[in-house]
Amino acid sequence: MSFQDEIEELESAEDFLQYFELPYEARVVHVNRLHILQRFHDYLDKGAEHLPENEEAQRAVYKQLLARAYQDFVESDAQTEKVFKVFKMAEPQTVFISLGDIQT
Helix, strand or coil: CCHHHHHHHCCCHHHHHHHCCCCCCHHHHHHHHHHHHHHHHHHHHHHHHHCCCCHHHHHHHHHHHHHHHHHHHHHCCHHHHCCCHHHHCCCCCCCCCCHHHCCC
């Protein structure tokens, strides 16, 4: 089975962390599992064109990026890291409606 085939079999953040033999705190993963996986995906997307061809070298890069994504949430939290669009949305805006525009 190729490295890419093995990766496609992984489903959870815990699966990825265990596959790459990265130590982790269950508490951090439990609260941030989707954020960690999304950040990992984002890191992979940013460096996709620079990934090595060799599977062992790819595995090392993936491991490094996953460790970085996990560490982001050890040192911070989801609201601060703003991984998902919902956290990036601007605050609600105040809109002015004149009394003349209100019809009863």
